[in-house]
Amino acid sequence: MSGADTPSSDDPADDGTCVVYDAGELVVGPAAGTDESRAGDGSRAIGDRAADGPLEIREDAAFAAIDGEVVAVGPTDEITREYPPESAATAIDAGGNAVVPGFVDPHTHAVFAGDRSDEFTAKLRGKSYQEILAEGGGILRTVRATRAASDATLRENLRAHLDVMLAHGTTTVEVKSGYGLDAETELRLLEAIDRVADAHPIDVVPTFMGAHAVPEGREADEYVDRVVEEQLPAVAEQGIAEFCDVFCEADVFDVAQSRRVLEAGEAAGLTPKIHAEEFTRLGGAQLAADLGAASADHLLHATEEDAAALAAADVVPVLLPATAFGLGEAYADARAFLDAGAPVALATDFNPNCHARTMEFVQTLAAVEMGLTPAEALRGATHDAALSIDREDGTGTLREGAPADAVVLEAPSIAHLAYRFDTSAVDTVIKAGVEVDP
Ligand SMILES: N=CN[C@@H](CCC(=O)O)C(=O)O
Ligand SMILES: [Zn+2]
Numbered sequence: 001m002s003g004a005d006t007p008s009s010d011d012p013a014d015d016g017t018c019v020v021y022d023a024g025e026l027v028v029g030p031a032a033g034t035d036e037s038r039a040g041d042g043s044r045a046i047g048d049r050a051a052d053g054p055l056e057i058r059e060d061a062a063f064a065a066i067d068g069e070v071v072a073v074g075p076t077d078e079i080t081r082e083y084p085p086e087s088a089a090t091a092i093d094a095g096g097n098a099v100v101p102g103f104v105d106p107h108t109h110a111v112f113a114g115d116r117s118d119e120f121t122a123k124l125r126g127k128s129y130q131e132i133l134a135e136g137g138g139i140l141r142t143v144r145a146t147r148a149a150s151d152a153t154l155r156e157n158l159r160a161h162l163d164v165m166l167a168h169g170t171t172t173v174e175v176k177s178g179y180g181l182d183a184e185t186e187l188r189l190l191e192a193i194d195r196v197a198d199a200h201p202i203d204v205v206p207t208f209m210g211a212h213a214v215p216e217g218r219e220a221d222e223y224v225d226r227v228v229e230e231q232l233p234a235v236a237e238q239g240i241a242e243f244c245d246v247f248c249e250a251d252v253f254d255v256a257q258s259r260r261v262l263e264a265g266e267a268a269g270l271t272p273k274i275h276a277e278e279f280t281r282l283g284g285a286q287l288a289a290d291l292g293a294a295s296a297d298h299l300l301h302a303t304e305e306d307a308a309a310l311a312a313a314d315v316v317p318v319l320l321p322a323t324a325f326g327l328g329e330a331y332a333d334a335r336a337f338l339d340a341g342a343p344v345a346l347a348t349d350f351n352p353n354c355h356a357r358t359m360e361f362v363q364t365l366a367a368v369e370m371g372l373t374p375a376e377a378l379r380g381a382t383h384d385a386a387l388s389i390d391r392e393d394g395t396g397t398l399r400e401g402a403p404a405d406a407v408v409l410e411a412p413s414i415a416h417l418a419y420r421f422d423t424s425a426v427d428t429v430i431k432a433g434v435e436v437d438p
Contacts (some may be wrong), residue, residue, distance in 0.1 A: 018090040018433035019083045021076045024098035024412045028056045028073055029397030030383050057414070063099075064088075065404030068432035072396060074398050081171040091433055092428060096406050098416070100378060102171025102405030102431065103359035104396045105203075107235035107318050108158065109188035109212075111158045111189050114145025116352040120326070122276035122347045129327055129353065130251065130279065130361035139179070139213040142352050146179040146189070154163045154192040161350065164201050166436060168358035169426045171405035172396075174347075174389050176245055178212030181223075183230045186210045190240040201431045203403075208232070208270060211253055211261045224257045228264040236268035243294060243389070244270035248284035255283040262291055264384040269301055271390060272370055277301040278323075289313035295388040299332045300324060307333075307340035316388035317342055319380070320349035320357035321365035334370040344372070345388040346380035360417055362423060367418035374418040404433035 031054065041378055062079035064072045072079055085091035119132055119141075132138045146154070158175070165173055177189035190206055197204035210231040214220045235241050244265025246260040271294050276284025278298035285306035288296035293322035296302075296310055297318040317337045324331045337344050346366055348356045356362065360383045366377040386396035394402025409416060410427035417425055429436050 008316065009384070015081050015087070015089055016067040016433070017083060017088040017411065018065040018092075018430065019062065019080065019085045019088045020092045020094060020099055020406060020408065021080050021085060021123070022096060023061050023076075023094040023408075024059065024096040025098040026058045026061035026063065026073070027378065027382075027398065027414060028097070029101070029394075029402075029421055030110060030379060031056045032055065038060040054373070057375070061099075063398050063404070063406070068404050070394070070398055070400055070402045070404050073400060079210045084149065089145045090430070090433060092408060092430070097412055097427065098409040098414050099398075100407050100409065100414055100417070101382040101396050101398050101402075102407055103169045103381045104172040104389070105170045105348050105350075105359055105429040106174045106345055106385045106388045107320060107349050108175050109178060109209075109306040109349070109351035110161045110173070111154055111192050112142050112146050112352060114142050114155055114352065115148035116141060119353070123327065132155055133213070133252070137215060138353065140216055142179045143181050143213070143215070147185050151188060151192060155196050158192060158196045159200065162196065162200050162204070162372065164357045166200075166202050166431075167426070168360055168424055169407040169429055170202065170359055171429065171431050172203040172205065172386065172389075172391065174207055174243070175186050175208040176209040176212075177241070178209030178245070181210065181213060181215040186231050187234055187238065190235060190238070192242050201220075201436045203320075205243070205391075206241045207243040207245050208235045209245040211237075211258070213247065213252060218344065220253055220257055222254065222408050224260055224283065224409060227261055232268045232270075236270070237260060238251060243273045243330055244268075245273040245275065247275045248282055248287065249275065249278055250280045250282060250431070255287050258284060259287055262287075262293070266291070274339060277306065281306075285310055288315045294390050297347070298323065299337075300329055302332065302336075304336055307336045310337070311340040311342035316345050316384065318345040318347050318385075318388050319366070319370070320347055320386075321370055322362055323349045323354045325365055325369070326354045326356070331365075331369050334344070334366065334372055337378070342382045342388055343384035344376070344423065345384040346377065347385065354410070358424070360426070361421070363418045364421040374415045377418055378414055393419060404430060406430040
């Protein structure tokens with residue numbers, strides 16, 4: 001068990017220092033030689049992801065942080081000599097347990113209202129996701145419930161989900177709009193994300209996804225006009241989204257429509273992301289490579305050719321094993337992306353169709369169902385996930401200079417994250433050098 005001793009804010013020891021020590025295993029980040037580096041032209045060069053071990057793990061280690069930033073990592077005796085725990089604002093004795101970077105969840109649809117548990121039951125009886133959507137259920141049903149919900153309800157729902165995520169070690173999360181499908185509601189959703197993010201310890205990365213489905217009674221082309229001509233300019237004017245995403249899928253938005261949305265998003269200052277090759281191989285991965293998107297997500301039906309194109313274009317594949325689990329679909333081929341030299345980011349895809357909020361569950365699925373080692377899964381849930389949302393400031397690592405976001409496990413090794421699938425292995429969560437109490 002870890003022991004925390006955090007003085008109150010008027011204590012003389014409250015100097016902004018955080019020391020976490022006596023970690024049996026301390027995950028620093030990708031092993032030397034495999035980390036990404038900036039190419040001379042300023043673009044991202046990910047390097048040969050599969051060449052070496054996925055993570056540098058130190059034994060009997062500690063880290064110190066000042067004002068939310070890691071300033072030293074090393075053997076416990078050295079770090080505690082330089083940064084004595086008794087005079088630190090936050091001092092955590094990991095007691096020989098493992099310490100890992102805070103998890104990064106780079107793909108969620110966490111702001112919505114309503115309940116679709118009955119659709120889950122229908123799917124168990126054989127109804128498909130697409131059949132439900134074609135009947136006006138699925139995303140369209142959540143849109144009706146979300147439009148009818150008050151701002152306060154939307155904020156409260158999101159806050160409650162973020163609380164669960166934080167308690168399970170997620171310290172950075174991407175949240176998409178997309179259950180509004182009109183300018184007014186899409187803005188309400190992004191404003192809800194903004195308001196909740198302001199008052200929550202988790203770092204929230206906002207994504208505009210007006211092109212999440214074609215609203216009832218509309219044609220896709222005509223709706224894409226609305227996204228491009230009304231929604232995107234309004235979102236850009238408010239400055240409340242960083243990425244623009246689109247559901248590139250048969251009977252939703254085709255490749256040309258997806259390209260139109262993402263190019264307009266880019267012109268409005270939003271970096272492209274894409275839901276690609278989820279139910280059918282339509283060409284979304286190639287489009288992502290063409291546009292230099294930050295990520296291509298889902299990829300259940302991507303081919304080796306797609307993996308090579310993404311790796312060559314430095315587009316991060318984001319795999320969502322909880323979605324495949326919930327839908328009873330075959331999992332994405334994680335090894336194919338690693339073999340192609342790409343990173344593999346993992347995410348929950350939390351949404352009403354995939355009620356998964358913990359990156360612990362995702363790591364279990366990645367190991368058991370997709371054949372990743374626990375270390376590869378943890379890299380996907382931290383460093384590589386951060387890459388997919390353009391967080392290249394060390395987020396997802398505990399290197400010097402990185403944000404001091406960490407998780408102390410109640411277990412001696414990182415393998416417990418994937419291995420322990422009934423209850424949480426998370427003991428203590430640290431955000432920006434401060435222990436959080438979700
Ligand atoms: N596939 C598209 N969007 C979500 C599902 C949204 C929903 O069904 O409400 C996803 O990524 O899984
Ligand atoms: Zn999604």
